[in-house]
Amino acid sequence: MAERLLDVEDLQVAFATEDGLVRAVDGVSFTLDRGEVVAIVGESGSGKSVTAMTLMGLTRGPNSRFGGSARLHGEELITASEDKLQRIRGEEIAMIFQDPISSLSPVHRIGDQIVEQIRAHEKISKAAALDRTVQLMERVGIPRAADRARAYPHEFSGGMRQRAMIAMALSLSPGVLIADEPTTALDVTIQAQILEEIRTLSRESDSGVIFVTHDLGVVADIADRVVVMYSGRVVEQGTLNEIFYDPQHPYTWGLLGSVTRMDREPPHRLPAIPGQPPSLVNAPTGCHFRPRCPHAFDKCGEVPPLESHVNDDPGHLDRCWLDVAEKRTRREVEDGRIGLKANSVAA
Amino acid sequence: MARFIVRRTISAIALLLATSFLVFSFFELIPNYNPARAIAGRNANQTTVDQVAKKFDLDKPFYVQYVHTMKLIFTGQVIDYQNDLNVVDQFKTRFPVTLSLVVPAAMIWLVVSILLGSISALRVGRLTDRLVMVGAIVGVSVPIFLLAALLLYLFAYKLTWFPNTGYTHFGDSPTQWAYHLILPWISIAVLSIGFYSRVLRSNLLDTVNQDYVRTARAKGLSQRRVFRRYVLRNSLMPIVTLFGLDFALLLGGAALVTETVFNLPGIGQFEASAIGNLDVPPILVGAIFTAFFVVLFSAITDVLYAVLDPRVRLTG
Numbered sequence: 001m002a003e004r005l006l007d008v009e010d011l012q013v014a015f016a017t018e019d020g021l022v023r024a025v026d027g028v029s030f031t032l033d034r035g036e037v038v039a040i041v042g043e044s045g046s047g048k049s050v051t052a053m054t055l056m057g058l059t060r061g062p063n064s065r066f067g068g069s070a071r072l073h074g075e076e077l078i079t080a081s082e083d084k085l086q087r088i089r090g091e092e093i094a095m096i097f098q099d100p101i102s103s104l105s106p107v108h109r110i111g112d113q114i115v116e117q118i119r120a121h122e123k124i125s126k127a128a129a130l131d132r133t134v135q136l137m138e139r140v141g142i143p144r145a146a147d148r149a150r151a152y153p154h155e156f157s158g159g160m161r162q163r164a165m166i167a168m169a170l171s172l173s174p175g176v177l178i179a180d181e182p183t184t185a186l187d188v189t190i191q192a193q194i195l196e197e198i199r200t201l202s203r204e205s206d207s208g209v210i211f212v213t214h215d216l217g218v219v220a221d222i223a224d225r226v227v228v229m230y231s232g233r234v235v236e237q238g239t240l241n242e243i244f245y246d247p248q249h250p251y252t253w254g255l256l257g258s259v260t261r262m263d264r265e266p267p268h269r270l271p272a273i274p275g276q277p278p279s280l281v282n283a284p285t286g287c288h289f290r291p292r293c294p295h296a297f298d299k300c301g302e303v304p305p306l307e308s309h310v311n312d313d314p315g316h317l318d319r320c321w322l323d324v325a326e327k328r329t330r331r332e333v334e335d336g337r338i339g340l341k342a343n344s345v346a347a
Numbered sequence: 348m349a350r351f352i353v354r355r356t357i358s359a360i361a362l363l364l365a366t367s368f369l370v371f372s373f374f375e376l377i378p379n380y381n382p383a384r385a386i387a388g389r390n391a392n393q394t395t396v397d398q399v400a401k402k403f404d405l406d407k408p409f410y411v412q413y414v415h416t417m418k419l420i421f422t423g424q425v426i427d428y429q430n431d432l433n434v435v436d437q438f439k440t441r442f443p444v445t446l447s448l449v450v451p452a453a454m455i456w457l458v459v460s461i462l463l464g465s466i467s468a469l470r471v472g473r474l475t476d477r478l479v480m481v482g483a484i485v486g487v488s489v490p491i492f493l494l495a496a497l498l499l500y501l502f503a504y505k506l507t508w509f510p511n512t513g514y515t516h517f518g519d520s521p522t523q524w525a526y527h528l529i530l531p532w533i534s535i536a537v538l539s540i541g542f543y544s545r546v547l548r549s550n551l552l553d554t555v556n557q558d559y560v561r562t563a564r565a566k567g568l569s570q571r572r573v574f575r576r577y578v579l580r581n582s583l584m585p586i587v588t589l590f591g592l593d594f595a596l597l598l599g600g601a602a603l604v605t606e607t608v609f610n611l612p613g614i615g616q617f618e619a620s621a622i623g624n625l626d627v628p629p630i631l632v633g634a635i636f637t638a639f640f641v642v643l644f645s646a647i648t649d650v651l652y653a654v655l656d657p658r659v660r661l662t663g
Contacts, residue, residue, distance in 0.1 A: 104562065116568065152657040154658050
């Protein structure tokens with residue numbers, strides 16, 4: 001078995017606001033091994049970014065409340081001291097953010113921003129750090145890296161900026177790389193290149209990647225395993241194939257059903273999951289997806305545990321009370337097509 | 348850069364001429380304004396007044412007077428009506444006093460407001476923050492003449508820690524110089540400290556939520572370094588703009604209240620008495636002087652902006 005990097009168990013993150021306690025993350029569990037890519041999928045507000053940032057301690061603040069645990073190599077991150085986190089950040093866990101223009105400081109040279117990270121963790125000279133920076137920039141495909149290291153972010157194109165972010169994230173060969181929607185702000189053509197870059201580089205350095213996205217196309221491209229989040233909870237997780245071909249949770253069906261498919265006759269309208277995600281302040285009791293789920297029944301008033309239902313496979317877990325056989329018939333909206341039945345939704 | 352300097356210089360000259368012309372024109376609009384009578388004195392007879400008018404070209408049309416006065420100003424020969432003294436020479440002797448007052452006061456208010464603004468932002472919502480912000484509001488709200496008078500009463504008259512009023516040249520005794528100026532410095536700085544620390548605090552609180560600050564934290568930098576290099580640095584830009592203008596105005600004589608209360612023979616005090624006596628030449632020179640500093644410091648501010656933010660391009 002590959003080396004276990006991260007072990008997240010029943011993670012909870014809440015923020016005290018004027019409207020009440022916002023439970024942004026409410027029971028998230030997953031693991032990350034060396035060399036694998038785990039995608040966290042969910043719509044906006046599902047808590048996927050908060051989960052990712054919490055692993056680095058970036059959600060800490062006077063109004064934040066935490067519960068559960070997240071361990072890196074067995075060491076607890078949630079209660080770790082700020083000093084310890086400071087060392088972990090950038091060196092053991094690095095993050096690539098969504099928008100490379102706002103995520104790089106506009107007033108510092110690209111090279112200096114990378115050099116700064118190296119020198120925050122290693123006692124080496126500026127010149128040596130700069131050498132390494134230029135090598136890193138070359139490695140992620142930035143041409144004329146020695147010159148470009150002196151440029152400012154606004155002198156870079158979007159794709160090049162994201163490459164610089166990747167170079168920065170990889171500068172200390174972190175074991176865990178978190179990519180928070182790294183391609184959302186980019187053109188589709190650049191998107192493919194950046195994905196390829198992340199995949200190759202993580203494979204070369206044998207790190208584990210947490211890939212946060214709402215794009216199932218990207219997930220299919222890059223992930224080994226998938227964690228599906230809804231309204232602060234993990235509703236289902238499994239290998240890529242399990243999630244795409246044997247999805248257990250109705251929310252996953254809905255997600256899969258609303259993907260445009262080029263290999264099929266197009267439906268008249270792209271199916272959407274009706275309704276809105278619940279408020280995180282006043283979430284419904286029981287299953288959070290219940291109000292939007294056409295298959296909901298009495299039992300759904302209790303929170304379903306995240307358990308294995310398919311062949312006792314410990315890797316494929318979901319939070320749904322329906323039994324497996326029933327799920328398999330209910331998820332077929334038409335021949336061979338998975339989706340969320342749209343006609344029987346209770347308003 | 349060369350293009351920037353040339354364009355700025357041309358517009359500066361245009362602005363200085365326009366300012367002086369406007370100021371000069373205002374006096375034409377004042378009813379019963381008769382500088383010749385003012386110069387000749389209260390008891391002068393009509394003949395004397397006419398002679399004075401002739402001597403100072405005050406009987407000519409106003410645009411001729413304007414050109415004439417401007418010529419005198421730029422050849423350094425203009426004299427005031429009150430004391431019959433050369434205005435440019437008086438500016439030369441008085442300007443060091445204003446500099447002594449304004450430059451240290453500006454340093455005090457910059458340093459203190461950066462400190463207070465930072466403390467407040469770092470302790471946002473807590474007692475320290477509230478106290479600083481209440482203090483800042485009080486500082487902004489207290490009129491300078493009141494503050495100056497209070498300081499004088501308390502520290503000079505009651506406690507006698509500081510001299511009453513007056514000015515000692517830096518060259519004569521640097522300690523006496525500072526001793527005489529501490530209260531004036533404070534009375535000028537308080538207003539700006541209040542204003543700047545509030546502006547800085549809100550800039551800091553905006554900047555803290557920027558994505559690049561999150562990136563800096565994610566790199567594993569210390570909180571102190573993140574604050575200094577990313578948060579504070581990017582929050583200081585609007586302060587630079589404010590400072591350029593405030594500093595320029597004060598150098599041009601806007602410290603007149605403080606100079607008057609503390610009896611400091613600076614530009615402001617001179618201007619105050621000139622305005623009281625409708626003494627046109629010093630007022631005109633003062634207006635040009637102020638406009639000059641405003642133009643100069645707005646150019647310096649622009650250059651500083653371009654240095655601080657590489658995205659800014661210098662354009663005339």
